[in-house]
Amino acid sequence: MPATRDDLLSFLAELGIAVSTVDHQPVFTVAESGDLHERIPGGHTKNLFVKDKKGRLFLIVALHDAEIDLKKVHQVVGAQGRVSFGNADLLMEVLGVEPGSVTPFSLINDRGNLRVTPVFDAAMMQHDILNYHPLKNDATTAISAADLLKFAEACGHEPRVLAVSEQAREAGL
Template sequence: MPASRDDLMEFFDSLGIKVTTVDHEPVFTVAESGDLHELIEGGHTKNLFLKDKKGRLFLVVALHDATIDLKKIHQLIGGQGRVSFGNADLLMEVLGVTPGSVTPFTLINDREAHRVTPVFDAAMMRHDILNFHPLSNDATTTISRDDLLAFARGCGHEPQVLAVSEEAQSAGL
């Protein structure tokens, strides 16, 4: 059974991580979340659940307006051949959420199998405060950059911080 929002909040507490959460109408795309950017301080994000030719899974997390070249990203993240989006069934099986609710917080559902490699864009990681869905797209949870890393490590993952967006690459990050 995938973790619930309450389970996630308890896990944050167990790690000593302080977060704030704002409830709102469900948003399914980055475009739909535009109004929230003015209401909630910090970097707003998008999350890509990707699979390479050998079946390796990646969760790429970047700023909401980042430009990511899906034809080349495999070279940056260590994928075998080009990547494609993981389908909804695989997403639910591995990370316990439906499309539109993908977030790095889904790593809570991959604590045992470690099937997913988290990749955090270097440009995003320049923000002190970041925003993600708390396992469902009807709320936004704000967390510090350092606590995001502590959360991922608490789930047994060592996230790769890489310049995967064109913005990060052009800034030399």
């Protein structure tokens, strides 16, 4: 059974990670979340659940307006051949969330198998505060960039901070 929002918030509290959560209408795309950017401070994000030709899974997390070239990102993240999006069934099986609710917080559901490689865009990690769905797209939870890394590591993952976006590469990150 996938973790719930309460499970996630309890886990974060056990780790000593302070977060704040704002409830809102469900948003399924970055485009639908525009007004949240004005109401909730910090970096707003998008999450790409992708797989390579060998079936390796990656969760690429970047700022909401980041330009990521899916034809080239495999070279940056170390994938075997070009990546494609993982389907809804695989997403639920591995990360325990539905499309529209993808979030790095879903790494809590991959603690036992460690099937996903989290990749955090270097430009995103320049923000002090970052915003993600707490496993469902009807709320947004703010966390510090440092605590995001702490959370991913506590889930058993070794997050990779890489320049996956055009913005990160242009900034020399």
